Amino acid sequence: MAFSVANNRLTSTDGGVDQVETSKMGGVLNARFLVIHYTAGASFDSDLKSLAKDNETKASVHLLIGRDGKIAQIVPFNRVAWHAGKSQWGEISGLNSHSIGIELSNYGVLTKLANGKFVTWFGKEVPDGEVMEAVHERGGPLRGWHTYPQKQLETLISVAHALQARFRFLDILGHDDISWARKSDPGPAFPMNSVRSRILGRHD
Ligand SMILES: [Zn+2]
Known part of the structure; x- marks a missing residue:
């Protein structure tokens, strides 16, 4: 799928981007960074609801990508979305004002049961093939993490290429x-x- 940016919205050759409205956005954005997140939510639909609906969380984001590669755009690229919260990178604090945010639908941190199975924070068992055990780069215990399907990652990379060409x-x-x-x-x-x-195009 080939993506491009037009009028601060992501477009694709086959119309595969769901454009969603929200009131959860700030002022004018000058995007200098791309910030990647996982939702830690139960599904693409519940993630979309909590990121777009006024009466849910205070959080929003520019793009949401599902595990099957489905895409929704919530906030246009020229407006601040509320995805980073308190944040710092070098001299820059408050990355919301400097970045485009992409949320990936993913359960996040998993809990290992006594029988060796992994469950989500809301108690759903996760198939072994969707679990990776690793220590976070900042340290801490060995934990289970929900893996990202190839389709979701390939979609993210195609989208990021289009965003990089523009921003x-x-x-x-x-x-x-x-x-x-x-x-x-x-x-x-x-x-x-x-x-x-x-x-x-870097290798560090
Ligand atoms: Zn996040």
Whole structure:
């Protein structure tokens, strides 16, 4: 699928972007960074509801990508979305005012049961093939994390290429990079180095 940006909205050749309205946005955005998140939600539909509906959380985001590659745009790219919260990168604090946010539908941190199975924070058992055990890069215990399907990652990379062509980001960051002590997303199951090098052409 080929994506492009027109009128601060993501478009695709086959119309595969669901455009959603929200009132949860701030002022004019000058996007210099791309920030990646996981939702820690139960499904694409519940993620979309909590990110777009006024009466749900105070959180919003520019784009939501489902596990099957489905995409919704909630906030236009020229307006601030509320995805980063208290955050810092180098000299810059409050990354909402400097970044486009992408949320990936994903259960997040999983809990290991005595029988070796993993469950979500809301008690749903996760198939073994969707679990990765890893220590977060800031340290802490070995934990289970929900993996990202290839379809979701390929969609993210295609979208990020289109955004990079338009906005020329200085860097691609995880929420856990900019809210280091407070946030764990997108976590160790997300291939950040590979995504960075594919979009920015870097290898660090
Ligand atoms: Zn986040």
